[in-house]
Amino acid sequence: MAARIPRERRSRESAVRLATGVCLLALAAAGCGSSASPSGPSTSPAPTPDRPATITITASGVSPREVLTTIGSRVTFVNNDVIPHDIAGGPDPSRPDCHEIDAVGFLTPGQSRQTNPFERARTCEYHDHSAHSPNVAGRIIIR
């Protein structure tokens, strides 16, 4: 029994040393954090009056919530969030509408896609079929 105590102490010390080493690695890693980085043509230019309207999706929602466009024009959606979004026409999944918007569909992070050309003057609402978040919803006014 007398010889057993030092062995156990050595075991405890060895265990703590190993755990401490792993912790140091973890703490060093924690400083590096987590990130998402663009690796392709993911950004779109800032909207200007002579360019098609662009709606940007981020973690806080869409911006702008309301855009103005003309008959025959398209609107570009850019997903700058870290999760996919699925843009569809209509105020919610149970009321589909404005099928030109359905062309946007599923967007992975960094991806962008245009609507089909809008065919007539009206106000179109859209929603996120994946998230159904009120933040990822808005309207497009066609004149």
Place this chain on the structure above:
Amino acid sequence: MTGPRARAVALCAVLHGAALLIPVHRVAAQTQDEPGAAGPEAAGTPQMPPPAAVSASAWRWTVDATAFVGFNYQRRKFRDFDAWESQNWVMATGARPAGGGMLVLSSMMSLEPLTLRDIGSHQVFQTGETFRRAPLIDYQHPHDLFMGLGAQFRRSLGRLAIVAAVDLVGAPSLGPSAFMHRPSGRENPQAPLGHHHLDSSHITPGVVRGGIETGAWRMEGSWFRGREPDENRLDLDIGALDSAAARLSWTRGPWSAQISGAHLTEPEAISPYDAKRLTASIAYTSGSAARGIDWLAAVGQSREAHGNLESYLWEAAVRAGAATTLYIRAESVAKDILDAGFHPRGTFHRHRQSQVGALTIGYIREVANTRAGRAGVGADVTGYAVPPNLRDSYGSPLSFHVFLRYRAPRLSSGAPVHIH
């Protein structure tokens, strides 16, 4: 304290906690996490030693723990993702004779709510559960703090044995052993893409189980809460036992197999529909720590209101020596990524399916093997077969992991009690 620092400190707590346990337990000789120690596929139920192996006077406690700490890099078409993260869990089991049989108390905890981001671990094409009431896509959710908490009683009656169990958190009689428990999959820090078609019910809040064993066969049934864990990873999701499952399993030598099925009441928070799940699997566990192969082949089908989703998996851990393990996982999984999301009751349409293929090849080299545990350095790469309807959004992604894996010795105050 929040964010990465809190996650790192949480990991330290796990590791130091496990390390400091060592002196108070007798370290079982030659139980350094031998692959066979987990035994053949036991499909999520504690395996108990025969009564004769345990003293009639005392509890026998067993502790086991695993932690991966590493870098996760997902190369994707439009945007890459990377993260430092840790998958980890610790298990404790106590057993003692009681009532002419064996009583086992078991618990399992994970600090993943702190060591992974709130949304989870980046994993291309992974789905299941929610984050901020939206379906998780391309992320593996963190596991709950309480992964297991329950009691099981087993008694032999001649050639038969009966098993009864109650779990505050546990696994119903459904599917193969969860990926982190089975010898073929536990060297891989990443969950299978078919997790939610096969073994996702391993953390079920509220389970009552009963079964009968004879020879190599076991038949068991269970009642449990069908809803998957909610977004609060730190609580217990108590609710009505509204779902049922049944499983027939067979074990002989290194071979084991099971077929199981369940009716799940509204398993997904964003889908107000019930589902059925069917699984079948066969596994081979070599039982050799130094050289051998453990493998599992499994198929699962989720019959959901919006269509049937099927998953096929084959995985293996190949040990070329005591210090070297190669792990492989090949999958073909149907995903409804393009139509995931909230569907109010009555808004019904068939989901578009995408049959995703994935092949992971990984390697672990043991770099330290002491009485404090084993440390290994590992890495893996995953390539994907992307179906045509996802190519525009995903291109040809690749996933990489580089990690340090710590595994505590199987600590026991007596005869080892195996958990699956």
